[in-house]
Each structure stands twice: as C-alpha cells, then as structure tokens.
Amino acid sequence: MTDVSLPSYLDQSDAVRDRFERLKKRPVALEVRDLHKVFPSRNGPVTALKNINLNIHKREFVCVIGPSGCGKSTLIRILAGLEQPSSGQVLLNGEPVTKPGPERGMVFQGYTLFPWLSVKENIMFGLRESGYDKSAAEQEARQWIDLIGLARFENSYPNQLSGGMKQRVAIARALANRPKVLLMDEPFGALDAQTRAKMQAYLLEIWKNIDITVFFITHDLDEAVYLADRILVLKANPGEIQELVEVPVPQPRSPDQFLSPEFLATKQHIEHLIHPPVEEDESDHLNLVRMVHVNDDVGSVF
C-alpha cells in the first residue's frame, strides 16, 4: 500500500467514539486472565501463548489476526475448552471455563458437519443433546433453516451442499444452542472470494439481530477490519498481544466502506504491525537469471 495521506486510525468520529464508550460500559462476556500456554516438544517446551489478558464485552465483535504460528488457533481452542491453558484462566460471565460446552458455539474452518446427518438433523444435534424432545428440536431446527435460507435443502446431506451452504449450516448448528459467545476459527478461509463476501454480510446480519458476542479468527485483513469492533493483533514466537485496535469505521458496516479513509488507515496500521518492514534476508530469495533465448521471437518485455 502506498502512503497516501490517510488519517490516523486513532482518529474516531464522535459517533464511533460514543459507540466505543457505550460498548466498554457493557458487562464483560468473556474474560481472559494471565493466560499462558506451553506445548512440550522434542526441542524443549514451546510457548504458544504468553501473558494474554483480554476483556470482551457483551455483543462485541472481536477479530483476531496475526502471523502464522502466533497461537490464534490455540487461543480459540482454549476459549472453547478444547484445550487447557498451562496457567491463567478464561471466564465466561464470571464462570471459569474448563471444558467444551454449548454456551460457547464454535464454527470451524473445515465445516465439521456430521456427514451422516441431513441439514436438519445436523442442526438438531445440539438441541437433542440439551434435552429437547424430537418434535421440539425439529421445529426449532426448521426455524434456523428458514433463517439461513436453506429450506429447500433441509433433507440434503452435507456432501450435496456447496462450501458456503455448509458453513451456513455450521453457523446455524452452533447458534441453535443459543450460545453466549460464538467462536469462529477462520470460518470463511476455505471459501472463494465471492462466497466469502456474501458470508461476511450474512454474519453481520445475524450478529445484528441476535444477542451474541463473536470472537473471530482470520488471516484476511479486509475481513477483520470489515467485521470487527476491535481487532486483537497477535505476534508470533511467543504468541503475545501486540495491540488491541479499535476499528474507527462506523457501524453498521457495508461493503462501500472498504475504500473509506478510516478503513484504509486501520488496514495500513495493522499491515505494519503484522508485517513490519524487515531487512532483506539473503538466504530467502530466488536465484533466477534471464533464461529466454536472445533470438527469441518476443524480446524482453521488461
């Protein structure tokens, strides 16, 4: 990105500042305290996460971005309860999180729909686990299917659906349990650009209309700035919080904002954070010489 004169990402319009002030007054939904995660490995212990402290407020949308190996997946897995922290704590509405549970819905990159269950049965899975009887679960699942616009596919199996449709089912399946927090681990990473844009719009729509806090991992800068209230920027080796960026782009978001000054300023700032200008590494480049014949039909085009 060229350095055209952009405002600082810290400049917030009154409306945005006001929104953040109100946001910070909301009760804390998810609290992370002094979190450390160390993995044993053959070359000694590896610190994946170090000293993570974080408060996420109710109905906030937080995106996590960082270079590969910064432990963002480990962080979300700990929040989900799929992994245990080495030290520190995760609190959901003040209650410590120790194991996976339906109050924290999770959406994975690989969809993870149960291939032997139809769309409807997939959404009913969690409902049946939480004690709904069959007909009640079916009714509830139908509503979710209507909501995600897949009524025609309610009896289809996952392998008959496109990637975007699968991910919509996965989101509905997580939401059907009425979770407090929706954890999303690069959910749109495997989708093509067009489908991804559509899914982002759906997700914002869902988030606006139901009472839920979203914790969203991505490696796509545009996606992070477009979706998030705040962006948690991690750095690698060890995974530490680099900055918690308040996104100055006003809500509600729309795709027209992709080129707004605030949007670009935020993007530029984060770009600098995760790809700091580094001196060129001598060992890490291609060794190419011009290999076209001198008398080639087409001369050098450069």
Next chain:
Amino acid sequence: MSLIAVNKALPARTRRWVTLASFGLPILLWCLVSYVPFIWHPMVEITAPGGVSYFREGMLVDKPLFAREFENMAEQGKGLPEGNPANPVYLPAPHEVATAFYTAFTTEPARRSEKWLHESLWSSIQVIFWGFVLSSVIGIPLGILAGTYHFFSRLIEPFIEFFRYLPAPAFGALAVAILGIYQAPKIAIIFIGTFFQQVLVVANTTRKLDPSLLEAAQTLGAGNRSMLFRVVVPGILPDLYRDTRILLGWAWTYLIVAELIGTSSGITWFITQQARYKNFDNVFAAIIMIGILGLTIDLLLAWLGRRLFPWQQGK
C-alpha cells in the same frame, strides 16, 4: 491408445469389455490348453491297446512310454496300440467342469454315511456364518472401544497384537479337545482366525474418524455417551461395513483349515474326497463354486452398502 493412462476413468463400454476380458482371458487360456493338442497334452489316452499287455482302453500313459511300446510292437510285428493326445487327469477341460457343476450335485456319495455336495456346501456356509457372527459380535464392540478410548486401547490391543501372530490352525488340536469333533471346533478356528484381526482393524478404522467431528460434537454439548453412540458409531459405520466385507474374505480362507480338523466335513471334505476318486472335474467345480459364492456375497454386500449409506454418494 488412450486405454493405458494413469488414473483416467475408462468409458463405460470399454470398462464392461475389460471386465469381461478379466474373466474371459483365463478361460480362453484354459480352453487353448485343453482343446489344442500341440500346446501341451503330455499324455496319451489309449483307444486300442493293440499287443501291449498292460494297456487298457481309456488308460492314460506318458507320451514317451507310448512311443516306446509303439516301437516295440512294430519291431515284434504285433498289433499296434492306438491313442489320442490327452492332458493329465488333474486338468479337466472346461466343458467337463461345466457339466460337473450339474453332475457334482447328482453324484451319489460313495458311502451311505457321506454327504451330497449341497449338504457339504450348506455345512460350510453354516460354519462360516457362525464363526464370523460370533467374532463380529464380540470383536466389533471391542474394536470400537479400543479405537475410542485410550484406556481400552492399552488394555486390549497389546495382548491381541501378540495373539494374532499365533496361527489359527495351531489351535486345531486344542479346539477338538475342548469342543469335540463336530462343528464347534471348526467354528472356533474361524473365530480365532478373524477375531483378532477384526479387533485391530476396527480399532484402526475408529481412530481414523475425523477428530474435528468429535470436537464439534463437544462444543455442541455432547457428553461421553453420545459422543460414542451419536458420533463415533455412525461416523465409522460405512468404513466398518467395508472392513467387515474384507474380513469375511479372511473367514473363507480359514474355512479350508477349519474343515480339516475333527471329522472332516463341508466343501473341503468334498474336494479331498473327490480328488481321492480322481474326479477332478468335480474338484474344479467345487473350487469355482467357492469363488462364485464368495464373490456373489461380496457383490451383494457392496450393493447393500450403497443402499445403507446414501450420504456417502458422490464421494
């Protein structure tokens, strides 16, 4: 030709022809060897003994022996023996075996206590069925437990890993001592032959289930029990079904050993008995029958599998 291209699907018509050739070529080879005299035919079937005292009509003798006697007779001026080139008795021609498919069923047992072919076949099928069902009823649940829980994996697998190296036929004498001489020890051999493999194969299949499905189920609030019965079991079912089909093939190979212990019975007994009487056409027919029976059951199960797991279609 584009027939031989790496990992390229054949057109439907070509595929049918090639499948046909897969059976057709061996049969063609067999026909050539049987009906074209100059390819092999190392024997001579006597049609007229001539002056040779020990030749009988219909007797099979080696070609060099026939040539020597022929010369002897010619020198001595006695009647010349006559004969046609023939294959050894253990290689009947296709048409003989084809008729044997019918006549083997109508051949009366040599002794009253002996069994007809259909009775022998039925007895074999029963042995396989019970051995395999018993093995599956115990082996599949154990395999699933070992594949799901590390505790059961450690508890079950080391011993079974050891036991599966002990050859099943080695337990023949023991099985007879414990279970008597009739069907029970045969069923036991089939059981020993399949059970230990089955536990390990099923455990491995279970372990191959995508772990993220289990994680997804956990985040949806599934407890230990429903993880096992609502995720693991339905998730591995198609693979389990395929494993079972393959293991059923193993059970058939143990059948031959199993039927030789205690009182011989079943199709194996029929085959050895017919070989003793030099009815090799019946022997071939019986061997091919086992093949056809096995293949038919397998195709039937494959067809059923496609019905049972519609969600796998297009995979």
